[in-house]
């Protein structure tokens with residue numbers, strides 16, 4: 001029987017049936033941002049295939065601890081603290097699901113079939129609504145005893161910066177996420193711009209837009225250097241809607257060349273595609289991951 005795979009993001013929920021490495025019948029809806037976990041579950045039940053599924057695998061933004069979901073940054077996904085997502089999904093779908101953080105799941109897909117193949121210590125970073133990261137250390141995906149492993153979006157970039165949704169000040173996510181780029185770009189340009197429009201303006205030579213992006217690039221590269229110092233990461237793969245924007249990875253690479261040599265590691269474009277979270281969690285589910 002196929003695995004029913006789901007990816008809950010801050011903006012959209014994607015679902016598909018996974019057979020091996022193939023995703024069949026992919027569909028997607030806007031994430032209900034009501035703050036109620038039950039509304040997420042109802043939305044997911046609406047995406048489920050009619051026939052009984054063999055297994056359910058869910059990648060989700062937020063901290064996953066023993067099947068319960070908490071937003072580290074409620075601005076990325078508003079939800080009750082410790083919402084019992086696995087239990088509620090089991091009730092709705094009749095199968096106990098595997099639930100894993102979205103970036104952790106995508107990191108596993110990148111490590112096994114994407115840009116991380118052949119490395120032992122690998123980091124996948126998604127720059128999207130928030131900034132997510134999954135770490136594979138010594139060939140093992142790190143989820144952490146409390147689910148927090150890899151939450152590099154909430155390491156500090158700017159000591160006197162703005163307060164992040166997680167409660168810390170100056171997190172990387174407040175500078176370099178899609179949400180942050182839109183906010184900072186809009187403030188500095190004096191008109192509302194979403195992240196794609198900011199990139200467009202920079203490409204057309206707008207210096208203010210270029211500076212906002214350069215600040216994000218610099219913060220990300222410094223976070224990579226910190227991770228390299230902490231975990232001796234062999235390679236960084238970058239994905240996500242913003243991460244995959246034209247020229248973004250090139251800019252990260254160029255900036256990283258200004259670091260002392262020991263902190264320079266390959267920075268590559270993620271290869272497992274926009275559905276790396278779906279694929280990764282389906283693969284973890286098939287492998288009886290716990």
Ligand code: BMX
Nearest residue numbers: 010061062071072073128129130132
């Ligand atoms: C946030 C955090 C991470 C997540 C990352 C990317 C929440 C709700 N999410 O830092 O768990 O991996 O965003 O999430 O606190 P995305 O929705 O942008 O893909």
Ligand code: ZN
Nearest residue numbers: 154164166171
């Ligand atoms: Zn934070």
